Amino acid sequence: MTKSTPPITAHQLVRAFGDVRAVDGVDLEVAEGEIFGFLGPNGAGKSTTVRMLTTLLRPTDGTATVAGFDVVRQPARVRAAIGVALQDAAIDPLMTGRELLHLQATLYGIGRSAGRTRSEELLDRVGLTEAADRLVGGYSGGMRRRLDLALALMHEPAVLFLDEPTTGLDPMSRVNLWDEVRRLNTEQGTTVFLTTQYLEEADELAHRVAIIDGGRIVREGAPSTLKSQVGLPSLIVDVQIGREDAAREALAGVGEYRPARAGRVAIGLFEGAAGAAEAVRVLDAAGIAIEHMELTTPTLDDVFAEATGRRLEGAEEATP
């Protein structure tokens, strides 16, 4: 892969199953050393896109390159350059963690001695050294995912694909895996293509995200940029009933009016979150006591709702 070729590119990528276009003209460009979040609901086309990029599924139309190699014309070169941890961690439950790592080393053409050394390094890295000789069938979900990650890292891939890596994990295991992905990215500069249906995961990990819905990318950019495009952060202030009008008047220069129930004032801060301090000052100067205050910023779910009219978290209709 040359410096000038992005690790992952896709141009008008299409995959049809009969009359259904699961992926319908996806354009992507992932930069070197980037964690790229691919976000969307179930059935949006995330996994189909990953399967095409990892050579598991031939595109119906369009082109894609991974690590500088064409996924259709140079699939073997692509496979040798990527690490893949697929959905549901397809790990043989009748083998031990160490056996699977040794097998993985052989499959990637790594010599016996080097493979064993690398296996021990990876077991240590993902915290599975003690469990290495236990059958994987006895591992917890979090341990399986960590082993899956270790397997994907065996040959030090330039590009790592993680397909819904934390689905079904408890919060602690999820955070541990995020830490490991972050460490991998910062310490080794590995480019990571991460599909997820969890907004928080994309927000926590990804430098940039693409939101896919109905096989098409509907938004793409840095999470902070996408969120800022949706609207201003909201400040909600609870005041004494009857003081709402005075509070609104005082806050008029700090933010735009938003409707709220009795005893509450809501504004969209002109200066973003930094405007909250000024809001406190003007309310204090007007002699209005603050009973409760809450600052809310737009989420990626708001971005998704703005783009599709639906919420990603839950199936309810987006409210304006």
Place this chain on the structure above:
Amino acid sequence: MTATVADGPRLHTGRQAAALGRRAVVRFARQPSSWVPATVFPLLLVAVNSSAMGGVANIPGVVPPGTTFLMFLLPAAIVQGVMFGGINGGSELATDIQGGFFDRLVASPVSRPAILVGRLAGAVAFGVVQAVFFQVVLWPFGADVVGGLPGRIVLVVVAGLLSLGLGSIAAGLAARTGQPEAVQGFFPLVFILLFLSSAFFPVQLMSGWYQRVAELNPLTWMVDGMRVQVLEGFSPGAAAVSIGVCLGICALGMLFATRQLQRRLAVAS
């Protein structure tokens, strides 16, 4: 970043196939449900048949003087055990497809033939072990092999080849359907073919269409070739017939398995 992938996947086909073969054997050993029925049922069937039809041995011309009906049944036990094992070995490919391990392999630079060869290596290893096991276990009960060590080796070779043939047919079904249940459904058909052969009963005592079918059944030729080694002594000609039938099954099975695997892999890049 420097990938430690060496000089290309094709050079490692042998190592990859051996590693996948090891995995197949280890998985087999760790699943008693795969090998206990394949070991116990043939022994039970031999015990029942030997008791129920042992008198058949007294009919002139069925078995040579000085031999027993248990010796007559030894090849049947081996073939039956191999059938269980070979089909189980093939259906493991369906388990890999269903469980996602197959995708893991396909997304790696593993050589495509190694996927099939590695999987079938487990079936062959089990077939060889079965052939040795039945000979050893039935020996104290009078199931000697008149052909001696060469005859015993023929039984082991036939068992290994038959495992490969049946395993590859089962692997082809696995590649086609991706469902272990569909592959297991193939077993009754093979079992019926075995019953329509000389495996459990001498052809000369059969009659009508049953005898005709048994005479034309290649499994009869294969079992009879094995039986010559057990009852009469080592015979290269009879061994060649048995091995030839197995090689025919292997050729058809490998062709079918390769085609079906290619078909499944065609959806990938």
